Amino acid sequence: MPNLTIDGRSVEVPAGTTLLEAAQRLGIYIPRYCYHPKLSVSGSCRMCLVEVEKAPKLVTACSTEAAEGMRVLTASEKVRQARRDVLEYLLINHPLDCPICDQAGECGLQDYYMDYSLRKSRFEAEDKILRQKRRAAGPYLMLDNERCILCTRCVRFCGEVTKTAELEVMERGDRSFIDLKEGRALDNGYSLNIADLCPVGAFTSRDFRFKARAWFLKRTPTICLGCATGCEIEAHHYEGTIYRLVPHPNAETNTWLCDHGRMTYKAVRAGDRLGKALIRKGLIDLEPALRETATRLEEAKGAAAVLGSPWLSVEDNAALARLAKDSVKTANYCFDFSAEQGIKDGILVNKDPAPNTAGTRTVKALYGGLSLEEFTGLLAGGKIKILITEAKAYGLVKAAAEAAGIRLIIFARNRGEAPAAAYAVLPYASYFETEGTFVNYQGLRRMTAAAVEPPQGIKPLWAVVNKLASYSGAELHLDSAPRALKDMDF
Ligand code: SF4
Ligand code: SF4
Ligand code: FES
Structure with a gap:
């Protein structure tokens, strides 16, 4: 454990720690271009030069290990001059692109020029x-x-x-x-x-x-729902539109993001985003669509079934469970999902494409219900006339439901998600527009955050379920997301 001083302050660090990392422990920032904490050291940009007492010349802080008794200066005149020289060298052939460059505003050259140079080019x-x-x-x-x-x-x-x-x-x-x-x-x-x-x-x-x-971009920390890894991300948005997703590096899940996850924001403003409901493929306001759906449920009586979804939040699954038990008053419901989980490519992408398989277990623990196998058998048996579920979860029982000619009430955010045969398609807010609890493959429980507003009139799924229940004559009292979790052991 070498002891050294950096800018007159003592620090003890584990053997093998570089000067750049040792300085970081003291809150001293050393500029860097080639250094990255998750990549090997290349020591090529020279931006991190520091002065070490008795060393014949400046050394690169990213590639020099701390040694006992070292006295390091990170802000001496010699160091400042070196930084100016390195920047001048890097900028000699750099184009004058800033006005049209997408990196402008978050560019290492711009930032360090302002911090350490401000010198006119020769x-x-x-x-x-x-x-x-x-x-x-x-x-x-x-x-x-x-x-x-x-x-x-x-x-x-x-x-x-x-x-x-x-x-x-x-x-x-x-x-x-x-x-x-x-x-x-x-x-x-x-x-x-x-x-x-x-x-x-x-x-x-x-x-x-x-x-x-x-x-211009505002940053909202949230989580990616592209798979069961549940990477932490930031949604960058401006005036109600998301422009990109970037990683929010953290020790539990991710430093990086996969390209698939980065593009998940696209569905929010896609051309087929549903701003209204569909009944028999015709666009209709949500309220009459819910009244129509409630009538169909009433007609079906004991022949209705509800299937939760590992693509929905815990709150939304809990709301569907309440719908089944307290409004439809049926035992024909299922929140039993399982899938092989774990990183499949050695980096991030999970074997389970659904973000909340683990979260649905808590809903099943409280509300019980049929196993997925029993539920599929029930659909295939021909006694069920109407099924309510979410578009992706429908894929799990599609063959049985299709064969039995079951009427479908599907929750979907985009028209393209819903099966063409759906009797009713009910829109809901995406998880970039509303909060929701998700449990990743490691059991980490995290919430999405609303970065942007949903399209006018579009509500979280638990709120749509609440309204649907009220049209069926039952009050679920789901006036907020936490209310949906009220009785859950969570
Ligand atoms: S400046 Fe960008 S493109 Fe050039 S080597 Fe570094 S990361 Fe690659
Ligand atoms: S690995 Fe999964 S959670 Fe992470 S960015 Fe990709 S899709 Fe999203
Ligand atoms: S950060 Fe590039 S040489 Fe050290």
Whole structure:
């Protein structure tokens, strides 16, 4: 455990700790481009130079290990001058793209120039070396070599995290540039992490490109519902529209995000988003649709069935359970879901595509119900006339329901989710628009947060269920999400 002083303050760190990490423990920030806590050290950008007493020259803090008795200076005049020089060097050939660059506002070059340089360039714009400008580097990424500072974070990410090694540094010296290996594209399923990792605007997201300026975006921490891993994310939005999802790195679940998860926000404003209900494929306001549905349920009497969903929050499943027990008054309901869980690709993506299989267990524990096998058998048996469920969960019993010609009442956010044969499709707020509790494959219980407003008139699913029950003559008193969880051991 070496003891050292950094800017006059003592710190004891485990053997092997670098000066950059030791300084971080003291809350001293050392600028960096190539360093990333989850990638190997390359020590190539020189932005982290610090002064060590008795060392003949400045050393890179990211690659120098702390040693007993070291005296380190991170803000001496010598260090400040080195930072100015490194920035001048990095900016010599950097294009004057800031007004049209998507990285502007969150760019490492802009930030450090303001923090450590503010020096006028000694080079004329016409002397700059020109390199290849924008080109697609995969389904989600654009590459602009002229903006690259050759930190190699992108190369190391593809070599060490996805282990797909699509990128390499070509040529030598001032001719070096990042390129895709011949015949390759950045389509490894995690490619958008490279847009986050790239400290400048060399790799940018094709999806986010030219959509919004970084400084306008508001950030709402929430969770991804793309699978049972439940990665922590931030939804970046402006004036009611989500523009991108980025990781919220945390020790429990994720540093990165998969590309599939990043795109889950698209359904919120997709062209087929339901702003009204459908009855026999015809658009209709929610209230008359609920009255119609209540009438059909009344007609079916004991021949109605309710199926929960591992794609819905605990609150929404609990509301469906209350609907079955207290409104439809049937024992024909099921909240029994299981799926193999665990990371399937060694990085993040889960074997279970549903985000709340674990959460539905708490609903089953309180409300009981049939096993999925019994429920499927019941549907196939021909005694059930009407089924209420969520669109993706319907996929689990589709064959039995179709064969038995059962009338379908489907909760769906987008028209494309609902089966064409549905009698009624009832819209509800997405989990980017409302709170909901989800339990991931590790048993971690987290809540989504409302980043944007739902379309006018669209409510959380528990509220739609509450209204449906009232049209059927039962009051569930679900006036808030916590009320739906009231009796749950949670
Ligand atoms: S493209 Fe970005 S991440 Fe890759 S080396 Fe260049 S600056 Fe670094
Ligand atoms: S691994 Fe799953 S939870 Fe994480 S970002 Fe991808 S889809 Fe979302
Ligand atoms: S951060 Fe240390 S050399 Fe780049």
